[in-house]
Structure formats: C-alpha cells, structure tokens
Amino acid sequence: MKLTFRENSLWFALIALTLMFVKTFISLIIPDFSNSDILFFYNIFFVITLPMLAYIIIFSLRNPKEANQKSDERNVIIENKSYKYSYIVLIVSHFHINLNIFLHKPTSTIAPILFLYFTFSIIIMISMKLFYYHKGV
Amino acid sequence: MRKNNITNNVRRLRFDAEEMTQQELAEKAGATRQTIHHIEKGKYSPSLELAFRIAHVFNTPLKEVFQYKSEEQ
Numbered sequence: 239m240k241l242t243f244r245e246n247s248l249w250f251a252l253i254a255l256t257l258m259f260v261k262t263f264i265s266l267i268i269p270d271f272s273n274s275d276i277l278f279f280y281n282i283f284f285v286i287t288l289p290m291l292a293y294i295i296i297f298s299l300r301n302p303k304e305a306n307q308k309s310d311e312r313n314v315i316i317e318n319k320s321y322k323y324s325y326i327v328l329i330v331s332h333f334h335i336n337l338n339i340f341l342h343k344p345t346s347t348i349a350p351i352l353f354l355y356f357t358f359s360i361i362i363m364i365s366m367k368l369f370y371y372h373k374g375v
Numbered sequence: 376m377r378k379n380n381i382t383n384n385v386r387r388l389r390f391d392a393e394e395m396t397q398q399e400l401a402e403k404a405g406a407t408r409q410t411i412h413h414i415e416k417g418k419y420s421p422s423l424e425l426a427f428r429i430a431h432v433f434n435t436p437l438k439e440v441f442q443y444k445s446e447e448q
Contacts, residue, residue, distance in 0.1 A: 375418075
C-alpha cells in the first residue's frame with residue numbers, strides 16, 4: 239500500500255522519538271550510558287533528522303500539491319482523537335512527577351522522567367494517528 | 376470499533392461518471408483522496424456537509440449516494 243506524505247513524515251518522527259525515548263530510558267536505568275549523550279544525539283540528528291528534512295524538501299518540490307494538501311474533516315477527527323490519548327498520558331505523568339517531588343527524589347532523576355513522559359505522550363499521539371489512518375475512524 | 380450502518384454507492388457513481396478517479400472526486404468535494412478511499416470502503420462515515428458535497432458532485436440526491444441500514448433491518 240502506498241503511504242501518503244503525511245504518513246511517511248509521521249513514521250520518520252515516530253522512529254526518531256522512539257530512539258530518543260529508549261535512550262533516555264536506558265540512561266535512567268544504567269547511569270553510565272548517559273556519558274554518550276552528545277554522540278548519541280548527533281547520531282540521531284544525522285541518521286533520522288537529515289533524511290527526514292531531505293524527504294520533506296524533495297517531496298515538496300516533486301509533488302507540491304500533495305505536500306501542501308490541507309487537512310479535511312477526517313484528519314481533524316484523527317488529530318482530535320490522538321490528542322486525547324496524548325493528554326491522558328500527560329495528566330498521568332503529572333501525578334507521577336508530583337509524587338517524585340513529594341518523595342524528595344533528586345531533580346537529576348525528575349528531569350529525565352519529565353522528558354520521558356513528554357516524549358512518550360508525543361509517541362502515543364503519532365502512533366494513534368498512524369493507527370487511525372490505517373484502521374479508519 | 377462501532378459497526379458502520381451506512382452504506383454508499385460512491386464507487387459505482389464514480390464509475391458511471393466517466394470513471395472519475397478518487398483524486399478528482401476528492402478535489403471536487405473538498406476532501407483528501409484517503410478520505411474518499413475510506414468512505415468507499417465503509418471505514419469512515421462522512422459529515423452531513425461532505426455527504427451533500429459528494430452528492431452534489433454526482434448531481435444526484437443524497438439518498439442515491441448514502442443509505443442507512445438500521446439494526447432491525
């Protein structure tokens with residue numbers, strides 16, 4: 239099945255965010271791994287972000303009609319449904335973060351958790367969008 | 376997932392309209408090609424406005440394009 243420009247861009251974003259999420263999650267469990275921070279993010283940038291930008295630019299030049307296509311009512315419904323799940327994750331994360339502050343956990347732990355939850359909510363949003371694009375609403 | 380009770384003849388009407396493509400219909404009705412594809416497959420029920428716009432493209436009454444089948448039927 240031929241994927242649309244919108245879906246392809248979402249897949250790129252999903253892969254990049256998932257890699258960042260997994261990396262942060264591992265560095266929380268194994269602190270030594272966080273030493274490779276800068277190198278890892280440079281790799282993410284070159285491996286994912288540059289091809290993503292190249293894809294968007296090349297596609298926009300070759301097929302500007304599809305690249306600039308406006309959202310229709312189905313896209314709006316899909317976005318609203320995906321945002322709903324994303325907000326649920328963010329609300330749940332607030333409770334966990336507040337609990338961490340209440341239990342006087344070090345801020346060095348709270349910051350990655352905050353980043354993890356924020357990234358996770360976006361991953362959920364993108365995944366739900368891709369799910370609804372395929373399964374229908 | 377909720378069962379879709381709305382059926383449609385969009386595919387047949389496109390064929391009758393000189394084999395109009397999904398893209399052409401989408402442009403005329405103000406939707407994306409993917410939306411037309413999902414309507415035809417019965418995966419998406421359009422809003423009343425989009426349903427009227429699609430019927431207007433084919434120059435037919437709405438009931439010719441979309442039909443509602445109730446649970447009792």
